[in-house]
Amino acid sequence: MVAAGVFLVARVYPLMSIGAEPGGTTAALTVVTWVGAATAVFAALIAIAQNDIKRILAYSTVSQLGYMMAGLGLGGVAVGLFHLITHAFFKALLFLGAGSVIHGCHEEQDIRRMGGLRADMPLTFATYAIAMLALCGFPIFFSGFWSKDAILEAAQHWSVAKGPFYLLVFGALLTAFYMMRQVSYVFLGYWRGRKVAHESPAVMTLPMTVLAFFAMALGLIGTPAWPWFHAFLDNRAAVFDLHAFAQPAWLMLLATSSLVVFLGLGLGWRLYGNKSPRPEEPDALEKSTPWLWAPLHDRLYVDEFYGVTVVAFFTWWARVADWLDRRVWGGIVAAVAWLFGLWAQLNRSLDVNWVDGGFDKTCEELSSGGGLLASVQSGRVQSYLRILAAAVVALAIILFWSSRP
């Protein structure tokens, strides 16, 4: 699945190589190359100091993805994808083998609690060894050798810099070293686990055998003598030419990469071969060079780096935004509501004191005026008659007055 990224780069390779001279390169491809080569070494370093059988393989995969990327940047689609395909087979085999080992060791994943499985799980050991040698790039008989050599060859002829070549060669050394370490811990020496291990059933070993065949044979489609895969991608027929093996440059490369592989395997054997340290005992590398072991064992602090940068950044901003929502925006809403409440209070007091006050005043006036009138309605006939008489007199005067000529 992780190879999807490599495939993506292969797909956009035409875009990345726009403007490249024949045999030349572009800025994009240079970046791909350097990132790939750096990844190959970086992840291989981490893989050296891990104790979980699958974690070693996982970092090994990252390292090999680096090789594929470098292959794409250096030699083009055919080189990168060839390694992708061979790697798919032997890495699948390694993971199946690891699964078989874990199953056989009763769900144990710590390589320090294994050992001596060579005898207990012979079929798993045989296939695992094939895959391991393919991954290391053991010469001639294993597919990984051919695909990795194609990458190294392209690196050697790269016009821009020699750095990636040295990085990739160093990576190959590390690969051979960590795989030898793992195999020594798991299959060589003597058993250090709790319950006795057992070989896995055929349903697990049969697929491993099939994959083991391809881990060896698949190199045949991409040798310099018969580069069928390259020709297939270019949509042309492959030419069979044994003389390609006789070229001095290729022989030189063969010698170099063989030397590196043997050196890596030899170093691994020297430090770990048949030693079978007890699980509590520190690793051989830890004993000799603790300053190197500690950062590698802690995976070069990549996870911690992301923890204090990306994760911390987003967490902090998320808290700020949450605080803004609760305090600032919520506060503004509350403040606006409070202001309107205040305004309403003001209006109410205006109503109570002025509008209602005025109304009440009017009513009071009216009622006191009514009281004045009411005193007239006393019910005494004499006073009514007195008012009546006064009114008649007043009326007579008005009539008399108004009817004057």
Add this chain to the structure above:
Amino acid sequence: MLAWSIYISFAGALVAALLPKGKPAAARWWALAVAVAGLAIAIADYATHMGAGREVIVDVPWVPSMGVHFLLAADGISRVLVLLTGIAAVAGVLFSWNVELRTNQFFAFYLALIGGVYGVFLSGDLFLLFVFYEIAIVPKYFLISIWGSTRREYAAMKLVLYSFVGSAMVLIGLLAAYTTAGSHSTTLAALAHAGLPVSFQMWCFPLVFVGFAILAGMWPFHTWAPTGHVAAPTAASMLLAGVVMKLGAYGCLRVGIGLFPHGLDPWGFSFIGLGSWRDVFAWLAVIGIVYGALVALVQTDFKFVIGYSSVSHMGFVLLGLMTLNQIGLDGAVLQMFSHGVIAGLLFAIVGRVVYDRTHTRQFSELEPMHLSRRLPFAAWAFVFAGVASMGLPGFSGFVAELQVLVGAWQANPWWTIVSGIGIIVGVAYIWRAMQKAFFADTLPSAHELESEHAHKFDPITWPEIAGVALLGISTLVVGLYPRILLDSIEPAVKALLAGGAQ
């Protein structure tokens, strides 16, 4: 035919209110029948008008002295949103099947709200649109304040006040446009062709746009949305996120951009890099996308996560509108549909399937409940809705947000780049919620197992399964075959852009 979706919803609301109080089952089945009828009308009309242009359905003078028409019309955008309303309405009834308190009144308000929403999407007259828009606000208040939960009266009042402030702004803009255009007619077509002066559009556009955008959850006028969603009963929060927020976005598009296209023209000067109202609202949308996602990342209440995710996803709609190009606007309309379906599904799972059984929405209390084992249906449904929400290819959100981002890149690449942060955080908050609520990595102790066995959750009921299926299939179909909606949206957007360009 489409007009009947409005009529039957209001008639259905009236009948529901008159149904006897003591028989909740009758009210439920009645509401389901009305909602299904509305959906059937929407589907039938959509199927027969795929890719058709604007069509006037009803046109009768309503207030002749003012030139107000009862004018219902539909184009591709309206049809898609009517379809969404139909789907959301049926799903909402299904997820309200366990409402026992005053069931008949609940569904009466519910159907009245649906009727108002149908009305807004089909109005061809600005005044009529405004009337339906107001009608949709009132039932929301009652649904939240009577049947809601957490701080329901506060939330309901907040929501209604926000809505009315927005409406007031829209009303001022509406009256100003009507008088400036010569007081002849309030139909959208007549106002669009009235040749409103550019200087007038310059101040009227932001007024109307903000007025509508408040209901679309535009930052920083979004705070009603999370509290409102959380307080609302499940069906109401589904409708709130599903269709009511779309009313705002639809108003922004149909009225804001449709009537005042020159309001988006450059000012002629620039202030801190902003040279037009378009820049202002696009950046507010972008801020909303990132901000909503970030706030969702640190919530302790499950429903608040979904509430803030709505703010974030509606930001895409507003951003799509501000791209002013074909692909961005297509994406905006598609995102309205997509978010309506997905947010509805998320709220249904959180509010109905989970909350009604666990009676808590706090992650700290959900974590020790091992819900993935005890409510596998809820866990599956939430994973499905969650990956749809984070925009995985194959779901409608991917097609919609991709189009918005492409359109935004054409307009201003920085909009796309900053929004990208929102998408990354979007994956993170869904993942976090998923893990905390369903997949907490602890094995139950023997004691816990015993008590879980003693207090089994109620089994999942058929309306829940039907509702999840309806919404889930909708997002999946549109995600796998987006042309089913885009064929209708594209010509309508093209016509709108052409109308605006003149």
